[in-house]
Amino acid sequence: MKKLINDPETVVDEMLEGMVAAHPELRRLEGTEVVVRADAPVEGKVGLVSGGGSGHEPTHAGYIGDGMLDGAAAGEVFTSPTADQLSEMIQACDGGEGVLCVVKNYEGDVMNFETAIEMAEMEADADVEYVVVNDDVAVEDSLYTSGRRGVCGTIFVHKVAGAMARRGGDLEEIKRVAEKTNDRVGTMGMALTSCVTPEKGEPTFDLGEDEIELGIGIHGEPGTERTEIMSADEITDRLTETVLEDLDLESGAEVATIVNGMGGTPLMELYVVNRRLQDLLDDRGLETWDAWVGDYMTSLDMMGCSITVLELDDELKELLAAPAETPGLTVTEDR
């Protein structure tokens, strides 16, 4: 399998080096795999941080910037960052008002964040809270989790919580809107191909030429169903129906959506999926207030996509519309 890497051992380090070189507004904490805003900690603002395995770019460090995250820790490919690194990040992003950690529901991530928070509290007397995102409607329990996995809906949580933090909200308020977002968001993904991790150099799972996997997570972990290849519309119908069934929205509800690429699917195909998604929402009397299409939370080179739907209210609309400037997402004023 061909890869544009030097050495699986150094790929994360080199990625971060290149990323920081491309974005002077980002700074890497020396001797760690943690990236923070160049001006962190921002005095008087609650710090917002996240982290997890690498291989999901632009997640996580791609969402650092004004209006979103203050810091992100990168683990090895598909591996949680260690608690000491997470603790350093928390301390580096504490401007005196406390820190909220946004954690995706994967066992390693949750345990390492919990430990990191204890370390930060012991070492720096920091005021730290966390929110566990579990938006994946495909599974109840999975290979890596108790309960539903945290996947692409996390980006909405970053955006909403980041806007509230930017506005000067306190730790409690930011946690509230983060949890509110998590309560109202659902995601389901699918794979056309397996991804190839740098370490292994070959597909993580075997998927026949004419097979697809529905209900996958973001590591190429098994989905809920393996089936014959279907058309884009059929796939979109399956994903959307499962998400909407879970959210149980009333006609007239306003939503924001993400059609997220898994890393190996061209935008052309994602737009095809989005077209069908918007038709389906329309058919059900749902109003799309904002639709994002692109690679937001990937699985290396996996071909496939996920569909995320977030039910909005006035507060969430306002927070989603607030400005943000990050390598992975920019929202300008005057929406």
Added chain:
Amino acid sequence: MDRETQSEAVREAVEAAADRFEAEKTHLTELDSAIGDADHGANMNRGFQAALERLEDADDEPAELVKTTGVALVSEVGGASGPLYGGSLMKASQELEDGITDETTVAFAERYLETVEERGKASVGDKTMVDALTPAVHTYKKSIEVDDCEPLEALGRAVDAAQRGVAFTTPIRARKGRASYLGWRSVGHQDPGATSTLYLLEEVFEVAAEYLDGDVEMDAEADVDPEELEEAAVDDDSGGA
């Protein structure tokens, strides 16, 4: 035991554990490759080697030494075992701030178990380290508080309970952790996390035996007869920790 001796004992226990994990690294990884992701032995070995290094510069308070060991494990082991082993040591180390006594070791053991249970959200029967740890901690507490045992005897009983706990993980089906994905296919395999917990306890016991002036020999591979242990420990007349 004065503070200095306590610190020496803690350092020695970490060294003993490091040696043990080095020796058992392949075995643990083999157990893990059957039902996990085949890195438990390497991870534990790396963690304890890092702990040895960090202890060189650590402050000589028993609680601090235990905490430093925990931080090293958290930093180097990674995955779920890092927080489970390291985080629990870090948290439980607070119970040793007044030194190592019967009371503080019971509190330490309970806090350690509590942290593992909270973090891993596992309970007995899930085929995890909790299956070794829970009986060990309960046995230790009961032996000290109810049966009025000497600490070494209590620890011996705890090791024995942990051994039975490890044996119990083989026939059952995993319900937590990576192995749970295998469902019934996990049956017939001994849990690597429970096994490494047992190794740790055995090494602590060996070092304790040395410091508490006992001549108790433990054969790690052999089944331990609790009565034999009791007799051995009764011969130990060193008094409390």
